[in-house]
Every structure is written in C-alpha cells, then in structure tokens.
Amino acid sequence: MGHLTTLATCSLNQWALDFTGNKERIIESIKLAKEAGASLRIGPELEVTGYGLLDHYNKEILLIRPKLSLANDGNYREMRYFSPWKGERIVENFYLPRSITKIIGQKTCRIGDALISTRDSCLGTETCEELFTPKAPGIGAGLDGCEIFCNSSGSHHELRKLNTRIELIREATLKSGGIYLYSNQQGCDGDRLYYDGSAMIVVNGQVVAQGSQFSLKDVEVVTATVDIEDVRSYRSAKSRALQATKQEAYERIEVEYSLSSDAEDVELLLKPSVPLEFKYHSPEEEIAYGPACWLWDYLRRSRQAGFFIPLSGGIDSCATSVIVHSMCRLVYKDVVAxxxxxxxxxxxxxxxxxxTSEWRPSSPQEIAERLFHSAYMGMSKNSSADTRSRAKELAKEIGSYHLDFDIDSVYNAIVGLFTVVTTFTPRFKTSGGTPATNLALQNIQARSRMVLAYLFAQLLPTVRGRNSNNPENQNPGGLLVLGSANVDEALRGYFTKYDASSADINPIGGISKTDLKRFILWAATEFEMPLLQSFIDAPPTAELEPITDTYTQSDEVDMGMSYAELSIYGNLRKREKLGPYGMWSKLIHVWGDKLSPQQVYEKVRWFFWCYGINRHKMTTLTPSYHAEQYSPDDNRFDLRPFLYPGWDWAWRKIEKSISNMGEKGTKVPGAVEGDVKKTV
Structure with missing residues (x-):
C-alpha cells in the first residue's frame, strides 16, 4: 500500500500594505486547496507581511523557521531590515506575542532550522534565496529523512530566468529524491519588479503540476496527488544511504497528523499525478506577457484612467505600444471567459x-480606445513623413486614441526667448552650428515633448468626458505617461535628461534593443500585425536634427557603437563585473578575428567615456520593468557612483600591453603586409 496524498501550492497577487486584500486572497487559496482535497497548502513568501502559513497547524504554531540566507544584491536589500538565522540545525524557544497568545492560548513555540514530522512523513523548508545557494538547506534535510520540501518564494521575472529556477528544483530532488512544493508571488510589487508565479510540484526530478507564469488571476492554486512511497523507493541507492549515515540530525517537531489517509479504500480512489513536460515561454513571449501583466497591475492599483505615450514611429515606442496591446488582449480574453x-x-x-454598466468590449482595440492614448509630436523640418505615417497606422491597428501635431511653435518660442535674452542665435550643425548648439537645440525638442506629454496625460480624460456617465466616481483621474527608452540607451546615456524618456513607468526600460526587435518580429506574426515589419526595416533615428538631401540622423552613428555592441558591454560590465582592462582583455579574444587589440581598445575606451559622463542620468531614470541582468538602474539594481574621475590607470595599462605586443597590437586580422593601421 502506498501513501497517496494531495498537496497544494499557489501563486498570489499580494500587495505590500494591502492587509485586507492580502487576507482575502490567502483565505480564498486555502478554500480552493481544501476543495481539491489537499492535506497541505503552502503560499508565497511575504504573503501577509512575514513568511506565510506553511508552518501553522490547527491553531497551533508548530515551528517558526527563519531564513538562513538572505537575498542582498541586485534588486534585493533584505539585510536592511532582517538578519539571517544563527545557523544550520540551531533551534531554541520563542516567546509568542500576547496578541497571538490571546487567540490560540499558546505562549511559546520552537524557532530555528528544524523539521516537522507527521505520522507518515517529514516536512522541511527552503525559502526563496536558499534554493539558489551552493549549500541549499534541502541537501542536509533530505539526507536526514525530510521527504517534502516547501519553498515559499518571492522570485521576480527576468528574461530567461525561469529555466534556472526549474533546473535548480529538479536537481535538488533528482540527486536525493523528494517532493518539492514551490509557491511564488505573482504580480506587480508596486515597484519595478513583476513576480511571475510558476507555482509547481516536483517529485524526484519530474514536474507533476505547473501553474501559469503570466496571469491576471489574483489567486491560482496548483495541486497534485503524490505517493510518498515513491520518494522512499527513489532513495534506495547505497551511495545516498552512506552519506545519510554521516548527516547530523535535525530537531524534529512531532505532530499527530497524517498527510495521507489511513483508510486503504480512500487511497485506492486517488489517482497519482503523472509527470508533464514543463512549459517554457520564449523570450519574445516573456516580453509580450510579463510587462503587460505588470502594466495592468500598476494601472488598476494606481486608480488612473489609462496610459499616454509619445509615439514617434520608431521601434522603441512601437514595442511599448504593442506591449499595451498585449495587455488589452489579456484583459479581453479574461473578460470574454x-x-x-x-x-x-x-x-x-x-x-x-x-x-452596473452593461458595457463590454468587443475587441482588444475597443479596450485600447478607452484607456490608451498616443500622440505623434513632430517638427516640420526634422520629422519624416515615414515616421508620422507609421505612428498613425500603428495607432489605428491597436486602437489607441491618437493625436498628430507639430511642436514647432513651442520650440520656436523657447529659442526666440533665449535669443532675446542673450542676443545669441544657436544653430544646428547642418546650418553651421557648433556641437554645443546642435545638442542644445535637440534637447529643447526632447524636453518640450516631455512637458506636453504630461499636459495631455493630465487633461485628455477630461477632454474626452471620462466619468460623465458614472456617478460613482466624479474624479476623472489622469493618464500614466509611458516611457520607451531601452536598457542599451540607458547604459550608453543616449537620451536627454528630463526628455520624453522621462515618464511615470517604462515597460521596456530593462529590455535590450536586440530582444525588442525579436519581440516585434514575433508579434507581427502572433498578433497578426504585418505593419510591424516596417518598424524593423526602418533605421533607428531620434529625428532631432533637420533632414537634408545629404543627411539623416542615425542613432548608431550618433552613439558611435551598435546596439549589439552595447548588449555585450552591458553584460561584461554588470554580469561579469569587468572594468576597462578586464573588458578589453575579454574582447580581444571575442573580437580578435576581426579587430586588432588597438581597435578593441578604442571601442572599449569610447564606451566607458560615454558611460561615465552619462551615469548621472541613471539617478533620474524612469522606473522600469526589470527584465535584464545588466540594467544600469541606479535607484535599485545597480548602485554605483554617478560621478567618475576617469580610468587613466586602466588606459595606461592597456596601452602598455598593446605596446608590448609589437606589430600584433595594431595589425588588423586579414590585413596584408604593409597595410596602414585602421581605426574604428
């Protein structure tokens, strides 16, 4: 006879300080777990304000299991408020607060790294970060007989990160056997992160239940029926048994409760869950659904009337708009269901x-028409007919309420004021101006668009008569301004401080240009929007300088580097933690088949110069959806100086290395003898 039991895990869309809502969602998940016949339910980390209910039993607190390893880098600063527990297998008495004692009559409980023994199994805990540590707590606990591991997690979405999470869970139970219940937050945390759910149950390395990664549901419960005997059979290997004999024992909290039924006829009616193929989203799908869910949570919880975006006709504002379209598709799908x-x-x-309204949308576009607003803000001499046309066609395709106007009068008024005050007339470089005047005139346009974006965002709901038919809410609210600068432009500093990139939130601020292009190509097919191909084909341009017969502004020419190169620099700087010399050393191997060490040096030096002088812009970066590990966001993820003295020591070291290489230091690969050294 086996020991069959139904277990439940869940993803909850919890929100910091929303105590009433959090409680209601927790209770609903417990009800759903009980309806499914589950004998154990776990919830995500911080589902109330602490670590959840997985250690509670029948109004008795059996064990408080504190976290052994705290997340304290990247997006997390847990050690601002908490300290990790004293160590492995350390347990002591904890005196409960009087408020708890009044409710359950219990004065003390055990606290520390211990296990809970039921009559038919043994339970242990890994909390979020502990799964990712080299010596995960589950290793020792498993060797000491723990059969069911409960992980209450708060793990955020990052492109291609779920694969890592799954492999770690599978490996944990593949090596030593066991049943792993993984629970996770799902939704926007009120900040830059989106927790992507994916609750699951894994048995001996095989996934038997999987929840959604991106969903508009506030409560999602995942259950599976498993046989505890399968773990014991799996653990029969002699090598594991020998290691288990050397494992130091954990304190066990005994509880008179069985996860499985004592009645044989009841167990025979249960059907064990079968292994399934885990569903992974492609990076393009992750971009389509993750930021879309994040936008929906942010919009509904901020109680605003919708979104506004300056739609330029370029790929970045296009990608942002398509993500809003994806959000509308998800909302429409759930409304219809x-x-x-x-x-x-x-x-x-x-x-x-x-x-009480009977209004129901007939399409995602009808939803967009009510809540999504876009505007093309052109300059008669600088904006092309192509970008204006693409913006208009895209707005029509996705259904946004679209405006099209020029800002020449605003621009001319500002330049005129400056000329009156200073008697100096600044000019573009195409008209004989200097680099300083050329940049200043571009910045006037960029910053004017930001001011106009907020004006239209604040008043458009009033202009359109929002809430005129709704006596329940006489406050029309405003629109959230969406930014559309990608992570590569932030890294390079290729945007004007306080320009149209300044916004309330930015769904693509943590996504690379390369991934955005792939997403647009995917959306062109999946969303049946062939128009998007024209955005891919168009060369990226800011359109801040006058267009002439011989000159059209280009982003990559202005930056002095390609977007593909920026992604490489970003990964080396942040993920591999390399400075100028380390980056140069790495890239002379990566690019050594096409560039000389001298040419690689010139590229690296230009990147770091641009990065250093623009780092101050990261302090005012629009809060962006976190999606990439090399984000330069100074406010949370990438805490670095914003004033650099330069890297003179590194440059001297590189120059010395190149000099020591002799001719090999400057010779371009493939060049014949006598060729003049090329520079880039």
Whole structure:
C-alpha cells in the first residue's frame, strides 16, 4: 500500500500594505486547496507581511523557521531590515506575542532550522534565496529523512530566468529524491519588479503540476496527488544511504497528523499525478506577457484612467505600444471567459463606467480606445513623413486614441526667448552650428515633448468626458505617461535628461534593443500585425536634427557603437563585473578575428567615456520593468557612483600591453603586409 496524498501550492497577487486584500486572497487559496482535497497548502513568501502559513497547524504554531540566507544584491536589500538565522540545525524557544497568545492560548513555540514530522512523513523548508545557494538547506534535510520540501518564494521575472529556477528544483530532488512544493508571488510589487508565479510540484526530478507564469488571476492554486512511497523507493541507492549515515540530525517537531489517509479504500480512489513536460515561454513571449501583466497591475492599483505615450514611429515606442496591446488582449480574453470577475470590475473602473454598466468590449482595440492614448509630436523640418505615417497606422491597428501635431511653435518660442535674452542665435550643425548648439537645440525638442506629454496625460480624460456617465466616481483621474527608452540607451546615456524618456513607468526600460526587435518580429506574426515589419526595416533615428538631401540622423552613428555592441558591454560590465582592462582583455579574444587589440581598445575606451559622463542620468531614470541582468538602474539594481574621475590607470595599462605586443597590437586580422593601421 502506498501513501497517496494531495498537496497544494499557489501563486498570489499580494500587495505590500494591502492587509485586507492580502487576507482575502490567502483565505480564498486555502478554500480552493481544501476543495481539491489537499492535506497541505503552502503560499508565497511575504504573503501577509512575514513568511506565510506553511508552518501553522490547527491553531497551533508548530515551528517558526527563519531564513538562513538572505537575498542582498541586485534588486534585493533584505539585510536592511532582517538578519539571517544563527545557523544550520540551531533551534531554541520563542516567546509568542500576547496578541497571538490571546487567540490560540499558546505562549511559546520552537524557532530555528528544524523539521516537522507527521505520522507518515517529514516536512522541511527552503525559502526563496536558499534554493539558489551552493549549500541549499534541502541537501542536509533530505539526507536526514525530510521527504517534502516547501519553498515559499518571492522570485521576480527576468528574461530567461525561469529555466534556472526549474533546473535548480529538479536537481535538488533528482540527486536525493523528494517532493518539492514551490509557491511564488505573482504580480506587480508596486515597484519595478513583476513576480511571475510558476507555482509547481516536483517529485524526484519530474514536474507533476505547473501553474501559469503570466496571469491576471489574483489567486491560482496548483495541486497534485503524490505517493510518498515513491520518494522512499527513489532513495534506495547505497551511495545516498552512506552519506545519510554521516548527516547530523535535525530537531524534529512531532505532530499527530497524517498527510495521507489511513483508510486503504480512500487511497485506492486517488489517482497519482503523472509527470508533464514543463512549459517554457520564449523570450519574445516573456516580453509580450510579463510587462503587460505588470502594466495592468500598476494601472488598476494606481486608480488612473489609462496610459499616454509619445509615439514617434520608431521601434522603441512601437514595442511599448504593442506591449499595451498585449495587455488589452489579456484583459479581453479574461473578460470574454467570464471566470475572472476582478478583471471586469477593474476594467469598468479604469474606463469610467459604473459597476452596473452593461458595457463590454468587443475587441482588444475597443479596450485600447478607452484607456490608451498616443500622440505623434513632430517638427516640420526634422520629422519624416515615414515616421508620422507609421505612428498613425500603428495607432489605428491597436486602437489607441491618437493625436498628430507639430511642436514647432513651442520650440520656436523657447529659442526666440533665449535669443532675446542673450542676443545669441544657436544653430544646428547642418546650418553651421557648433556641437554645443546642435545638442542644445535637440534637447529643447526632447524636453518640450516631455512637458506636453504630461499636459495631455493630465487633461485628455477630461477632454474626452471620462466619468460623465458614472456617478460613482466624479474624479476623472489622469493618464500614466509611458516611457520607451531601452536598457542599451540607458547604459550608453543616449537620451536627454528630463526628455520624453522621462515618464511615470517604462515597460521596456530593462529590455535590450536586440530582444525588442525579436519581440516585434514575433508579434507581427502572433498578433497578426504585418505593419510591424516596417518598424524593423526602418533605421533607428531620434529625428532631432533637420533632414537634408545629404543627411539623416542615425542613432548608431550618433552613439558611435551598435546596439549589439552595447548588449555585450552591458553584460561584461554588470554580469561579469569587468572594468576597462578586464573588458578589453575579454574582447580581444571575442573580437580578435576581426579587430586588432588597438581597435578593441578604442571601442572599449569610447564606451566607458560615454558611460561615465552619462551615469548621472541613471539617478533620474524612469522606473522600469526589470527584465535584464545588466540594467544600469541606479535607484535599485545597480548602485554605483554617478560621478567618475576617469580610468587613466586602466588606459595606461592597456596601452602598455598593446605596446608590448609589437606589430600584433595594431595589425588588423586579414590585413596584408604593409597595410596602414585602421581605426574604428
């Protein structure tokens, strides 16, 4: 006879300080778990304000299992508020607060790294970060007989990160056997992160239950029926048994409770869950759905009337708009399905309809027409007919409420004022101006667009009569301004401080240009929008300088580097933690088949010069959806100086190395004898 039991894990869309909502979602998940016949349910990390309910039993606190390893880099600063527990297998008494004692009559409980023994199994805990550590707690606990591992997690989405998470869980149970319950937050945390759910149950390295990674559901419960005896059979290997004999024992909290039924006829009616092929989203799908869910959470919880975006006709604002379109598709799908009542309730509030309204959208485009606003802000001499046309066609395709106008009058007024005050007339370089005047005139346009974006965002809902038919809410609210600068431009500093890149939130601020292009190509097919190919084909341009017969502004020419190169620099700087010399050393091997060491040096030096003088812009970077490990966001993820003295020592070291190489230091690969040294 086996020991069959149904276990439950879940993903909850919890929100910091939303105590009432958090409680309601927790209770709902418990009800759903009980309805499924589960004997154990775990929830995500911080589902209330602490670590969840996995150590609670029948109004008795059996064990407080504190975290052994804290996440304290990148997006996390857990050690600002907490300290890790004293160490492995250390357990002591904890005196409970009087408020708890009043409720359950219990004064003390055990606290520390211990296990819970039921009559038929043994439970242990790994919390979030502990799964990622080299010596994960589950290793020792498993060798000491722990069969069920519960991980309450708060793990954020990052492109291609889920693969790592899955492999770590599978490996944990492949080596030593066991049942692993993984629970995770799902939704926007009110900041730059989106927690991507993916609750799952794994048995001996095989996934038997999987939740969604991107969903508009506030509560999702995942269950599986497993046989505890399968773990014991799996653990019969002699090598494991020998290691287990040397494992120091954990304290066990005994509880008179069985996860499985004592009645044989009841167990025979249960059907074990079968292994399944884990569903991974492609990076393009992750871009389509992750930021879309993040935008929806941010919009509904900020209680604003929708979004506004300056739509330039370029690929970045295009990608941002398509992500909003993806959001509208997800909302429309849930409204049509009718199961997720909260989505319809939130949608009616956002578009200004009373809760009793019979209005229902007939398409994603109809949703966009009510909440998404776009505007092409051109300059008669600088903006091309192509970008204006692409912006208009895209707006029509996705259904946004679109405006098209020029800002020449605003620009001319500012330049005129400056000329009156200083008696100096600045000119573009195409008209004989200097680099300083050329840049200043571009910045006037860019910053004017930011001011206009916020003006239109604040007043468009009023202009359109929002809430005029809704007595429940007389405050029309404003629109959230969306930014559309990608992570590579932030890294390079290729944007004007306080320009149109300044916004309320930015869904693509953590995504590379390379990935955005792939996403647009994917969306052209998946969303049946062939128009998007024209955005891919068009060369990236800021359109801030006058267009002439012989000159059209180009982003990559202005930057002095390609977007592909920027992704490489970003990964080497952040993920591989390399400075100028280390980056140069790495790249002379990577690019050694096409560039000389001298040429690589010139590229690296130019990147670091641009990065250093523009680092101050990261202090005012629009809060962006975190998606890439080389994000330069200074406010949370990449805490570095924003004033650099230069890298003179590194340059001297590189120059000395090149000099020691002799002719090999300057010779371009493939060049014949006598060729003049080329520079880039």
């Amino acid at each position: 009718g199961e997720n009542k909260q989505v319809l309730k939130d949608l009616l509030t956002i578009v200004g309809e009373p809760s």
